[in-house]
Amino acid sequence: MNIDKIIYGVFIIAAITFLTRLIPFLFFRIRKPPQIINFFSDYMPPVVMAVLVVYCMKDIKWADSPYGIPEITAVILTAVLHLRFRNPLISILGGTALYMFLIQSEIFSKIL
Amino acid sequence: MYFKMLKKNSPFRIALQATVPVLLGYSVIGIAFGLLVKNAGLPWYIAPLMSIFIYAGAMQFIAISLFIADTSLAEIAVMTMLMNMRHIVYGLSLIKRFQFSKRYNWYLIFGLTDETYGLLTTISEPQEESRKVFYLYVTALNHLYWITGAVAGTFLGSLGSFNTRGVDFALTALFIVLMIEQYRNCRNKIPFLIALVCSVSGLVLIGPKSMLPAALAGSAILLLLFKKRIQTDEHR
Numbered sequence: 001m002n003i004d005k006i007i008y009g010v011f012i013i014a015a016i017t018f019l020t021r022l023i024p025f026l027f028f029r030i031r032k033p034p035q036i037i038n039f040f041s042d043y044m045p046p047v048v049m050a051v052l053v054v055y056c057m058k059d060i061k062w063a064d065s066p067y068g069i070p071e072i073t074a075v076i077l078t079a080v081l082h083l084r085f086r087n088p089l090i091s092i093l094g095g096t097a098l099y100m101f102l103i104q105s106e107i108f109s110k111i112l
Numbered sequence: 113m114y115f116k117m118l119k120k121n122s123p124f125r126i127a128l129q130a131t132v133p134v135l136l137g138y139s140v141i142g143i144a145f146g147l148l149v150k151n152a153g154l155p156w157y158i159a160p161l162m163s164i165f166i167y168a169g170a171m172q173f174i175a176i177s178l179f180i181a182d183t184s185l186a187e188i189a190v191m192t193m194l195m196n197m198r199h200i201v202y203g204l205s206l207i208k209r210f211q212f213s214k215r216y217n218w219y220l221i222f223g224l225t226d227e228t229y230g231l232l233t234t235i236s237e238p239q240e241e242s243r244k245v246f247y248l249y250v251t252a253l254n255h256l257y258w259i260t261g262a263v264a265g266t267f268l269g270s271l272g273s274f275n276t277r278g279v280d281f282a283l284t285a286l287f288i289v290l291m292i293e294q295y296r297n298c299r300n301k302i303p304f305l306i307a308l309v310c311s312v313s314g315l316v317l318i319g320p321k322s323m324l325p326a327a328l329a330g331s332a333i334l335l336l337l338f339k340k341r342i343q344t345d346e347h348r
Contacts, residue, residue: 021199096281
């Protein structure tokens, strides 16, 4: 692919990405948002967060060693830390540190 | 509430502390992106160019593989649209919040990544008058982390002595924390059940690559179907 075409490609992707982010705001600038928008504002954020959590685990290979155990362990630690301390930095740094240790030491791959 | 202890600080400091997990995640994924651009044999400036103007993580990675495969511009356009459909859903749920910040609206909308969306919808904002600057700081800081990571990645052949493998788990952890906070604030648990069913079946039926738009569209439809049920629970 030549460099001109790549640069065109970059700007096409940029324009479409911005457009998908802009459409709802543009659409409801001319008319009043209907009642249903309130419903979506309340219930879409929790749905999106839950979907993204599953999405983050999409590449885990459950059938091969270490069977997703490092990921699941770190997910549980993150959740437990957060339920216990309710401090996002403790939960996120704790979970991430444990995950890094587990996959860099390959501890589960060695055992299983 | 989320980050209660930070409330005494200025909007910039709250934003700075709220975006620390994104700093970890974005700089590492940004560096990975920069390395990918370099390994694909593309000139170094493509990495910051994409990170400045596209600013969409998953899409930028896909774009590199499309460029390598010499995909036509029309196909690239369709792929971008499919991949980013979810932003329409994000926007729909932010219409009310962004009215507070008319001056910065264009930039806030441009910078609406998954992570920024998560922070803006979960953190209980400071006072109304400082809310728009807070939104701006969160969006701009995240954007800055992303660009810096991409540039660093193109210049660093390797990261030297410190092994960063697995640090991108910070983004997974961020979404877990945000989900728990949403779960606490939301009196109705049906949306979580819907999200779980849709994302797991999306993953199994459609596969990891395109599960995200499908799961979100499915969830939105199910939310509508159960709208009455959810709203009656709410008023009980």
